[in-house]
Amino acid sequence: MSKAENVLKAWLRHRLVLLEVLDLLEDQHLNYKPWENAMTLQQLVTHILFSANMFAKAVKAGKIVPPASSNPPEVQTVSDLKKLAEEITEETKKTITEFSDEKLETPVDMTQLFGTHLPGKSILRIMNEHEIHHKGQLYVYLRLVGVKELPLFVKRQ
């Protein structure tokens, strides 16, 4: 297994849980936010999706690539959110799958975000940890809108 395949597998153990918990939502939960100025539930989900995609694209390009739109699309239904999540997940997967071992060692210009250059493998580590952090937050949101049963935070190995 290539290093990129290992990275992908480790990240999917969290992303697949994210996709799974979206099925527990109802449309009226999408704009829930637990405090003023918080991200809404859908903003939290799209932040996870588009951040991972941004990190993967940065490794590919060697630098941060500004997104096509400054705001992720807003959706009205859980079904549309799930569709969006699946599309972005496929795009991110495809990007990561193509990385050679050498690419993972190549420095990426992350000055804009972190004030420094970091090797691709470090960016992908941050990508994964960023996703776990915000998914943890999402778990509290889900409890607060009334979801009673949540899966383990990570798929078993």
Place this chain on the structure above:
Amino acid sequence: MSKAENVLKAWLRHRLVLLEVLDLLEDQHLNYKPWENAMTLQQLVTHILFSANMFAKAVKAGKIVPPASSNPPEVQTVSDLKKLAEEITEETKKTITEFSDEKLETPVDMTQLFGTHLPGKSILRIMNEHEIHHKGQLYVYLRLVGVKELPLFVKRQ
């Protein structure tokens, strides 16, 4: 740098943030819980502390070591929680520091928790991801008790 030192460094980038955010708490926040049957804020913190310690000790022993007490100690003040957190952190650090590269490859009997044996390095990965997940939840708790400014979820590299 040994593999154990790398694991330790990556985990401390989160543990040091956990210790830092405890300073933002007031004593009356300790028993806050955002929904019925939730862990209280202090239970969430002690769950993070004692889980990491349990994972590290399992790697050392080659199997899960039952804790001396089935419940983590309850504290009444933020100062006592911080003291406890620092003590357990030191203990966990010391355990991880001693692992040889070979130890990280040695299977650990995790049948009781995960139904299988896993190499030490996989247990330490789960330890880190478990901590990030619950720290993400803690960030929402902290906002909900009124904390306005929180540090980045991870120490910069």
